[in-house]
Amino acid sequence: MVRSVPLACVAVVVRFFFVALAGRDKVIMEPSVRRYHQASKHAPDRYAPGPGRLDWASQPDPFRYYQGTLREGLPLQPAVPDPPFAALWQPEAVAAQPMTVDALSCLLANSLGLAVWKAYGNNRWALRCHPSSGNLHPIEAYLIAADPFVGVHHYFARDHLLERRWQPERGEAWRRLWAPGHLLLALTLVHERETWKYGLRSYRYCQLNLGHAAAAIAFAAAALGWRCSLLWQAGDETIRRLSGLPHAADVEAEHPGLLLLLSNQAESRLPDTAALAAQMAVAPFLGKASRLTPETLPVWPGIEAVEKACHKAEEEVVLTAAKSDWPPLTFGNTTLSAAALLRGRRSGQSYDPGHVLPQAAFFRILDRLLPRLSLPPWALLPHTPLVHPLLLVHRVEGVVPGRYLLLRDPAQLATWQGLLPATASWQKIFSAPDHLPLYLLQEESCAEWAGVISCQQEIAADGFFSLGMLADFALGLQPGAWGYRALHWEAGILGQILYLAAEEEGVRGTGIGCFFDDLFHRWLGLQGDRLQTIYHFTIGMPIADQRILSLSPYAHLTERR
Numbered sequence: 001m002v003r004s005v006p007l008a009c010v011a012v013v014v015r016f017f018f019v020a021l022a023g024r025d026k027v028i029m030e031p032s033v034r035r036y037h038q039a040s041k042h043a044p045d046r047y048a049p050g051p052g053r054l055d056w057a058s059q060p061d062p063f064r065y066y067q068g069t070l071r072e073g074l075p076l077q078p079a080v081p082d083p084p085f086a087a088l089w090q091p092e093a094v095a096a097q098p099m100t101v102d103a104l105s106c107l108l109a110n111s112l113g114l115a116v117w118k119a120y121g122n123n124r125w126a127l128r129c130h131p132s133s134g135n136l137h138p139i140e141a142y143l144i145a146a147d148p149f150v151g152v153h154h155y156f157a158r159d160h161l162l163e164r165r166w167q168p169e170r171g172e173a174w175r176r177l178w179a180p181g182h183l184l185l186a187l188t189l190v191h192e193r194e195t196w197k198y199g200l201r202s203y204r205y206c207q208l209n210l211g212h213a214a215a216a217i218a219f220a221a222a223a224l225g226w227r228c229s230l231l232w233q234a235g236d237e238t239i240r241r242l243s244g245l246p247h248a249a250d251v252e253a254e255h256p257g258l259l260l261l262l263s264n265q266a267e268s269r270l271p272d273t274a275a276l277a278a279q280m281a282v283a284p285f286l287g288k289a290s291r292l293t294p295e296t297l298p299v300w301p302g303i304e305a306v307e308k309a310c311h312k313a314e315e316e317v318v319l320t321a322a323k324s325d326w327p328p329l330t331f332g333n334t335t336l337s338a339a340a341l342l343r344g345r346r347s348g349q350s351y352d353p354g355h356v357l358p359q360a361a362f363f364r365i366l367d368r369l370l371p372r373l374s375l376p377p378w379a380l381l382p383h384t385p386l387v388h389p390l391l392l393v394h395r396v397e398g399v400v401p402g403r404y405l406l407l408r409d410p411a412q413l414a415t416w417q418g419l420l421p422a423t424a425s426w427q428k429i430f431s432a433p434d435h436l437p438l439y440l441l442q443e444e445s446c447a448e449w450a451g452v453i454s455c456q457q458e459i460a461a462d463g464f465f466s467l468g469m470l471a472d473f474a475l476g477l478q479p480g481a482w483g484y485r486a487l488h489w490e491a492g493i494l495g496q497i498l499y500l501a502a503e504e505e506g507v508r509g510t511g512i513g514c515f516f517d518d519l520f521h522r523w524l525g526l527q528g529d530r531l532q533t534i535y536h537f538t539i540g541m542p543i544a545d546q547r548i549l550s551l552s553p554y555a556h557l558t559e560r561r
């Protein structure tokens, strides 16, 4: 019953579609997507509509659990090898581990698990291996598998355990649907966790968060020698059915996000998701989802409208494979293990403008954004890059300050030369590796300006460089309105790579969701709405806040386990 679909070559479950890269200047945007995107833009004199004030009493709980489920604790010190982080970025360098309880524990701990508890005065808050806008964590995760856990389980991140939500009545029939060494992870979203603070713009943040989490899982999988692919054909209804999303009227709804396939085999095999869902219809889902806030939070009709417009049906998605024949990556001096780096990733809160980034480190960081399909996290994004970083370089050794473009697909050069103003100089950087498609567009000192466009956040000015991720809406929305979500997933994935690449160089990154969209577009001299900035980022030398204490992530569990 297993559909034999080799995923080793990623462009297989997806047929080719984005063929015409040039001559697609017209953006065909579903009206409610266009309305949402416009209305959720920030401007210096008009921020996107938000809640007005923060009501701490109604802040949603970042941890959902299911009452009345059987709980299976995951080992806190799983017995699995911990390879050097650098091995993850070398093909075939990590031996594939068996899919044991220990390996699964390691996968979840290093991606969606807690990294540390922070304490300041009477306040305590948990940080996780993957970042999240406002540390609000809108994502829930469901494991669907035959081995090592049978059925459907919800991951309760706070206590690092699985809650059994569904079990097959006939285990044999369920097992026949799976090839050995495969499992599915469904990611879903609780919008309220973000709307509570960010209002209308939250839908974008939720989608960016999905990209970060998917990439975090892909890297944690790579540390086990596993491959993590995004099932582009999966529709929202499939994700809803496979994860048994709560639909009780008295708890906050979860919305379908992404479906990931993890495999420790050389050739991945896609389980028949319709057959899985058909078996699930026979036995009920167990447990009652916890309510996250005592209050009823305001409904955001703009978010409901864009979500409806971006509904993704089960369909074959057709993508053009990305150019992948880039030279091997190069490495600095990192000796950190995968677990140490993945758990140690943090967002810089402030940066010291007195530091300069060595040139080689700058080029290594950017090189990691080029899609090498045999390395993580690119099985998530096998298609032609649709999101490209526009860099504002402030302090990089031997690199003149100014605005630069990293065009992640050199085949799009002519198109982009037509889209950016004629004044751009398009100079290749001679000291950069030959293959790096990095272009100087204009020399200028733009540190102060970088802070201004990032909603006046100094982190963007004080780092070595900051960037805005320009998404090609004409190409990205071709497969349908849901492409709007996918562009944000791509940006989130790039953001996660930047976070990890910064840690590798001993510096730090910060995702920036708050920026003045059209001010940035005007500064670049963009005409029309084909190129839109959808996520910003900065990398710098962090200044630690000595007042904040760090506590062990699972200290609260050690007495219990």
Ligand SMILES: Cc1cc2nc3c(=O)[nH]c(=O)nc-3n(C[C@H](O)[C@H](O)[C@H](O)COP(=O)(O)O)c2cc1C
Residues within 6 Å of the ligand: 127, 128, 129, 130, 131, 132, 133, 134, 135, 205, 208, 209, 212, 345, 346, 347, 348, 349, 457, 459, 510, 511, 512, 513, 514
């Ligand atoms: C989509 C997204 C948007 C973010 N926007 C900002 C921002 O505008 N300013 C900022 O200082 N941090 C921003 N962050 C960083 C978060 O505040 C940070 O991830 C969170 O506080 C958790 O901390 P950690 O990353 O150290 O785990 C953003 C993160 C994400 C994923």
